[in-house]
Amino acid sequence: MDTAPIISLRGIRNQFGAQVVHDNLDLDVWRGEVLGVVGGSGTGKSVLLRTIVGLLRPRAGSVFLFGQDALAATEEERAMIDRRTGVMFQDGALFSSLTVRENIEVPMRAIDGLTPDLRRALADLKIAMSGLAWSAGDKYPSELSGGMRKRAGLARALALDPEIVFLDEPTAGLDPIGASAFDALIKGLSRQLGLTVFLVTHDLDTLHATCDRIAVLAEKRVLVTGTMQEMLKVDHPWVHEYFHGPRARAAMAAKDRND
Numbered sequence: 001m002d003t004a005p006i007i008s009l010r011g012i013r014n015q016f017g018a019q020v021v022h023d024n025l026d027l028d029v030w031r032g033e034v035l036g037v038v039g040g041s042g043t044g045k046s047v048l049l050r051t052i053v054g055l056l057r058p059r060a061g062s063v064f065l066f067g068q069d070a071l072a073a074t075e076e077e078r079a080m081i082d083r084r085t086g087v088m089f090q091d092g093a094l095f096s097s098l099t100v101r102e103n104i105e106v107p108m109r110a111i112d113g114l115t116p117d118l119r120r121a122l123a124d125l126k127i128a129m130s131g132l133a134w135s136a137g138d139k140y141p142s143e144l145s146g147g148m149r150k151r152a153g154l155a156r157a158l159a160l161d162p163e164i165v166f167l168d169e170p171t172a173g174l175d176p177i178g179a180s181a182f183d184a185l186i187k188g189l190s191r192q193l194g195l196t197v198f199l200v201t202h203d204l205d206t207l208h209a210t211c212d213r214i215a216v217l218a219e220k221r222v223l224v225t226g227t228m229q230e231m232l233k234v235d236h237p238w239v240h241e242y243f244h245g246p247r248a249r250a251a252m253a254a255k256d257r258n259d
């Protein structure tokens with residue numbers, strides 16, 4: 001592990017009208033780890049992700065990415081930060097009028113000197129890395145299953161060889177087999193490429209299968225971070241219920257079967 005976090009948040013406050021979503025929130029993410037972010041509905045997991053990737057400016061606090069103050073960055077500096085990160089939104093957020101390959105090429109268009117042939121070859125590589133068949137490149141999003149759309153969204157997030165990928169509910173809506181295949185894909189990519197993964201999820205199987213560490217959002221902040229083993233010992237009503245409830249027990253049993 002590096003000595004400096006790849007993502008560092010301090011004193012974050014997010015508020016919509018009178019509704020305070022985050023107050024004095026701190027979080028560090030370390031290079032190469034898969035961090036799972038969990039919390040009850042409406043605790044601000046997606047808002048946190050949007051804050052880090054620069055889609056939402058917090059009312060207060062600091063966001064450091066790659067050691068750089070992202071909120072003080074110039075447009076040019078922000079663009080450089082964006083090139084080092086990839087985001088996969090819940091529904092894949094693909095352009096419906098473009099093929100999968102063209103969708104993956106979109107972020108590459110910002111890079112000078114990439115010929116169409118090279119872009120195409122790189123897009124095909126990302127398609128393969130995401131576990132899609134070659135033929136998927138020519139398909140439109142509407143022609144794909146939910147699981148394939150997620151893989152296409154992941155391929156686009158990987159387009160510029162990011163150092164961090166942000167995944168918002170990557171397994172939501174997938175059947176259990178599709179979800180566990182996606183978990184294996186994320187874990188494999190993280191290990192092979194040294195990717196840092198910031199993963200918002202409700203899926204306990206995903207936490208068990210992929211995450212090195214978990215951050216729990218509650219009470220408007222990151223209440224606790226730690227490994228799954230550490231989560232099991234946390235004495236907080238929501239955390240206890242989440243990690244010891246019936247679904248958690250089923251996920252743990254599945255993990256034991258797979259180990």
Ligand SMILES: Nc1ncnc2c1ncn2[C@@H]1O[C@H](COP(=O)(O)OP(=O)(O)OP(=O)(O)O)[C@@H](O)[C@H]1O
Pocket residue numbers: 016021039040041042043044045046047048
């Ligand atoms: N642009 C916005 N304008 C006003 N309120 C917003 C906006 N974005 C988010 N919120 C509110 O912020 C709160 C946190 O939303 P967020 O989507 O981050 O929750 P979440 O933890 O991801 O929830 P879930 O698990 O249900 O997806 C919610 O109450 C939501 O209504």
